[in-house]
Amino acid sequence: MLDHSTLDHLEALRLDGMAEAFAELESQDAAADFSHAEWLGLLVDREGASRETMRIEARMRPARLRHVGACPEDVDYRARRGLDKALFQSLLTGRWITDKRNLIITGPCGVGKTWLGCASAQTACRDGVTVAYKRKPRLFEELELAHGDGRFPRLFRSITKAQLLILDDWGPDQLTATQRRDLMEIVEERYGRGSTMITSQLPIKPWHDVIGEPTFADAILDRIVHNAYRLELEGQSMRKSVSKMDDENPQT
Template sequence: MINNNERLSNLTRLLREMKMSVMADHLSDIYTNQSNQNLSTLDILEKIITEESDTRSRNKKERYRKAANLSVINARLENLIYSSKRKLKPETIEQLSTNNYILSNNNVIIQGATGTGKSYIACALINHAIDNGYTGLFFRMTDLLSKLQQADYNNNLDRLLKKISRTDILVIDDFLLTNTTEQEQKYLMEVFEIRSREKSLILCSQMTSVEWHKKLGGGAIADAILDRAVSKSYKIFLEGESLRKIK
């Protein structure tokens, strides 16, 4: 007859085979701890299933965070600096913290001089979204264009565009600091087109939308990109001294 220790060993082995190692470890801990002897079957199940679920949730968020490639890994909405000089409105951040802009397929445009905290806000928004089960990707514009060009050269452009289309939030930092070539404009048009269907963009830039139009060539492609970027968007305009100088 199989004793309880053997039964426990078999159960933990089965749990590990089903890739539920946290449940297996927690079940062993509960069984060997004398203070748990009076727990009901439901109590035990609740404990081990909750622990497995919580661990998987934490691990998934960490995977999402790592994949997002954030420039400021620990950026958090609760650490944002509000001041009259900076012009950052708490009510705007409160609106964005609901993540409704993601559900509504709206964009966020963050504009301001260098050092005013545009990238930090974008990373904080992604971190907040990841905490709530969403995914994100962060690119500097030069890096994004370089990856698109390389993927195109290697006949992998469709694969990269599919990856860009799947993520819930795409951040393009340092957006349109310099003029773009015709080919770069076409790449950007592809990105903005696939994002405009059902996903959100966060654009961080020192330039105004009028300047964007010029840097996109001033033609039909510029019109199309700006229409997709600006028409459904929350706008944050940052002012004040560089936060880097303040530090």
């Protein structure tokens, strides 16, 4: 049986998964019957799982997803919102990101557009993809400030170099001239080099008017829409459904 000096050595070597597993095994009477190979196998397995968890967390932190806990295992395919299960599960394989294609998720408020987008992004993080999440209104605020204080080149690089960029809440407000130029630079830099996901309450047709200037709108939408998968959701807000269930089943 190993002694506590081994635990100290594991921690010193930053083999935290092994150290944790070793401490747990030492406290279990049944572990005394394990062979050396079984001990080693359990320790190595835990270290591998621990390192993979840390790698995923390291990609999730800078992504700053709105719904950090959204994951593909929790997707509700029974909800009446028109979610194409076969298409969504195909998207979860990540092939669209490998192929540098885009994804557009549209539908009314509350049907889970952002949540589904974040669940897809978590899968991408698990697969080693770098992700950047930006709400469209907040993105343009950040870009405007960055133009003024000299941070624009760094912010621009962080947006354009991400393998997956999520532009959440593409809304009805028409873009300003500066916003159009910034968006054009972003989509041009990313075209053929990374994937972009957009969520919006608006169907695609009015996006041309939202961008505002026909020349810019044609160029931007050509780079976003033509190679994009589309998830077009419908139905009532799922938040209302949850609220109704809570009303019908009050907790005591």
